[in-house]
């Protein structure tokens with residue numbers, strides 16, 4: 001039996017979280033078309049007869065000087081230190097640039113086994129894939145490269161075969177049914193953030209963070225009661241999220257309700273969602289420490 005850990009790293013929006021969800025067959029990590037969606041190191045667990053692969057999804061590696069970006073970078077890089085292998089996800093639909101070079105430099109320095117997955121095969125031409133592969137291979141010539149679509153679940157079996165070759169013999173770290181180890185409050189807050197992000201554009205997705213303030217079970221009523229705050233940086237952003245006549249917040253609540261219900265299928269679910277303004281939270285080191293830990 002094999003058992004090991006793998007960090008997934010790559011540029012923002014390359015499809016890391018989509019890939020971890022496809023592999024682990026569950027909603028491990030939220031996804032969005034806007035970059036810098038993932039903000040924490042998030043574990044997704046895959047188990048079959050071969051053994052167990054424990055993936056860490058990381059924030060997209062983005063070169064930036066702001067405190068917020070630096071913390072995300074740090075989370076991604078720190079995740080590389082404790083793993084048996086690194087799965088580097090490259091977006092085939094974008095020409096490799098400075099960020100790829102920076103990532104390649106970092107992962108090479110770890111001296112850990114690297115596997116490359118060039119993603120979004122479904123989006124691009126064969127030529128584009130070849131160009132991308134040639135560029136990546138010129139930097140990482142001794143590394144296996146696979147072409148996949150995380151969205152369509154193609155090419156991923158080959159990646160798993162390669163990863164199982166690399167990880168050591170060992171016993172299962174998690175039970176077979178476990179696909180993530182995230183605390184419940186965190187999972188719920190992330191689902192709500194995903195639904196809020198999907199309603200807004202430009203800078204607003206980055207200005208959102210969600211906190212669950214109450215989570216109460218009632219044995220008698222067989223129910224769970226959740227109160228959560230969607231925090232934004234400005235009054236105008238609050239207005240946009242709430243929407244005309246509360247339409248926006250209603251949509252977020254309905255969409256989040258559907259996903260959160262899957263976590264509590266047999267309980268009655270109550271969700272109380274509020275929007276709050278936390279000016280400049282991305283510059284507040286104490287808050288960042290709490291949110292991005």
Ligand SMILES: Nc1nc2c(ncn2[C@@H]2O[C@H](COP(=O)(O)OP(=O)(O)OP(=O)(O)O)[C@@H](O)[C@H]2O)c(=O)[nH]1
Pocket residue numbers: 010011012013014015016017018019030031032033034035036037038039058059060061119120121122123148149150151152
């Ligand atoms: N067409 C296509 N789209 C994909 C594929 N994989 C991911 N996407 C899309 O790419 C966008 C980004 O996906 P994510 O999984 O959130 O990317 P990420 O690398 O986790 O992004 P960050 O967390 O911001 O670093 C989403 O709109 C996904 O639906 C794929 O294989 N094909």
Ligand SMILES: [Mg+2]
Pocket residue numbers: 016017018029030031037038057058059060
């Ligand atoms: Mg992500």
